[in-house]
Amino acid sequence: MLLEESLRRQQELSSLLYEMASSxxxxxxxxxxxxxLKTLYTSNFRHNYSQFFPMIVEMSQEGNDYSLEYLSTNLEAVRAMVEESYLKDEKEFTTLYRPLSKLSDHINLEIGRYSYYSQNEQKVLDLERKNLMLQTELRNATTALEKAQEKVSTMQTELISVLSIFAAIVLAFSGSISFLGNALSGMTQVTVFKSAFxxxxxxxxxxxxxxxxxxxxxKITGRSIYARCKTEKCTCGKDGSPACNGLKRLRKRLPYIYWINVxxxxxxxxxxxxxxxNINFWLLPL
Incomplete structure (x- = not known):
């Protein structure tokens, strides 16, 4: 058989296989x-085995109208029909029996090889996905460890600073009370309004x-002493600017300080x- 005729029949066989895979x-x-198929497999025509695997790969891709299950089912049904005719000694498909058996075996072999290839490819993809997840977890763990190390390194300094400030608060409060008591004890001859002031x-x-x-x-410990508001940094206004003026913002965020001072x-x-x-409602010495 001439090469051109063989290529033409191979192309017709491919088209027929695509048709069988469509429904x-x-x-x-x-x-x-x-x-x-009987018309194709005449004059010692032999199909090209190497072209089946690319065809199987193309049929298995998503987004097309082909199915390997349709191809395998239809091919086995045609094979069963031809085999039944062959066993009954009918002359219609006698010459097609052997070529069709080889075609069916080759197609099923390529489908099996593609299935094995797909499974291995899926395993590789799963391993790559797990590898990426492990790398992400490792980076997160490394970042968390670095933050923990930084926090531990600064914890001692923060504790010393906080304790020092609390000690200063206690000393300032006790010293102020002591100073106030001494001052009041020395103001026996001063008017009540001066003492009150x-x-x-x-x-x-x-x-x-x-x-x-x-x-x-x-500020040292990274904790906020402000009361809750719509946003943490008073950016609830237009373009991220504060919606309240200074006194109003102070009244909302620090109400205890604001009202005590007021x-x-x-x-x-x-x-x-x-x-x-010189108003003396309580009849106290002026």
């Missing part, structure tokens, strides 16, 4: 396929000094007014 055929279609002023200074030290402790300032103002107006 599950009925008996009429199977008989039509058998007749076409002095006490309020000392309370104002001590309260804000203690708050300042607590703020420093919060009360102390109001009391000092009232005390000054009473002192200046």
């Amino acid at each position: 599950c055929m009925d008996d009429v279609q199977l008989r039509s396929v058998a007749i076409k 002095f006490v309020l002023l000392c309370g104002f200074v001590i309260m804000n000094l203690i708050f300042l030290m607590m703020y420093i402790v919060g 009360m102390l300032i109001i009391l000092m103002i009232v005390d000054i007014i009473l002192w200046c107006c």
